[in-house]
Amino acid sequence: MKTFKVTKAKTQTFKPTNIKSLTEFNGAIAAGVNGKVLTKLPVESIEVRPQVRTVIENIDELAESMKSGQLMPITVIKGENNKYVVLQGERRWLAAKKAGLETVEAIVVDAPVSDSERIFGQLTENIQRDNMKLQDLIQSISQLIQNGFNQTEIAARLGKDRTYISRIAALASSKKEVLKLIVDCAVNDAQTAQILNNICEKSTNIAKDLEACKDKDGLISRGSAQAVLDRLQKIVPQKPKKVVAFEDRLKKKDFPRGYRRVPAGKALGIQVEFLDEAGEKVSGNLLPRLLSDRHDEVCVLREDNKTVVAVPVDKIRIRMIDELA
Known part of the structure; x- marks a missing residue:
């Protein structure tokens, strides 16, 4: 098994405020950057695990740039067998390999306490630069929701508007x-x-x-x-609302004796009440297009048994009139 010698970090005391440029940051190999360790690691001693970003572009361009110097370190955690695992900066590590660099600058941090913390850390690095692919965002936000975080919590952790997180989450379906x-x-x-x-x-x-x-x-x-x-x-055509007047739903055999159906006019729903032969109050719908030679009666479709009956006009009380079309 091939082993690698890891250069022990030289240490010096300084505050992050002492760093005035990325170049100075690049040259600072020290303990004490946010309490972590900045060091140089052999490129071949580093491996990757699943990241929130699955689509990585422009490796060739970054590789050419890194031949002139690495502007930002990658972030790693200690793995097994003297290996390190990329937490943030997979693209930079891939570019370093492509450029043929032997070492890469890295910050060694403690492993995340949970998978959710790993996702939050990787999202925070990439989402603020707006360089993540939509499919990776959808998968990551969906995973955080499955892990029990609500959209408000996710938005707060990532520094994004809740509407933005909601829109991303909805795209999963x-x-x-x-x-x-x-x-x-x-x-x-x-x-x-x-x-x-x-x-x-x-x-x-x-x-x-x-x-x-x-x-x-x-x-x-x-x-x-x-x-x-x-x-x-x-x-896209709007389907017209098909409305059939009560009279048009009836067959001739359902008409009371002596009634006929006249041509359609404006279809109306006229809800009425009347007393039947037993003196019980009955509700129904007036059928104004069923006419009789007797002008003191009208036709009503009973609500209870759906039969058509002739009712004296002086026994009818109108409850409500609706347009049916």
Whole structure:
């Protein structure tokens, strides 16, 4: 088994306020930076474990930059077999390897007390720089919620607005088509992703409309997504409310003797009360389009047994009149 010699940190007493630039910070190898240890470690003595950021870009550019010097140290914890594990700064470590550097500057800290603390630490480093991919944010926020933190607590710990955290958390239940676009990095903005979800709700051809949101590079901006949604909201027909008057629901055999149905006018729901032959109060709906040769009676559809009866007009009390269409 290959072993590595770790250079013991030279120590000197100073306060963080003594550091006036990143260059000075880069050159300071000391104990006492926020109570931690700043040292140089062999690149090959460091390993990584799952991070909140799974999509890491521009390694080549950073590797070229690190050949001229490392501006910020990585943060590690002690692992097993004289190894160290990256807590923050995986991209810098990968760039150091690619640049062929033998050592990398690192701050050795105590291991997080829980998985949630690890996630909070990694999110804090990346989220403030706005360089995290949306899919990583969604997974991390969802994991913290599963671990028992509410959105208000998460927002406070990360220094973000609660609305921002709520928007990210809601995207975990996105449409499958939208989730694929997020994973493919075609969209990296939470509000844009929500617009895409709205498009899926209204579209009759989801694949075509989502494709229309993309630019020539296959990326989706908020403006292009909103334009497609606006178009869908204008062309989606509103289904007219189908209202059938009570008279039209009846068959001729249900009419009282001597009654006929006249052509439809404005459909009205006229709720009435009357006393039946037993003297009991009965509720029903007046059927004004069923007319009799007798002008002192009207037709009523009883609410209790759904039968149509003829009732003397002087026995009717109108309760309410509603438009049905």
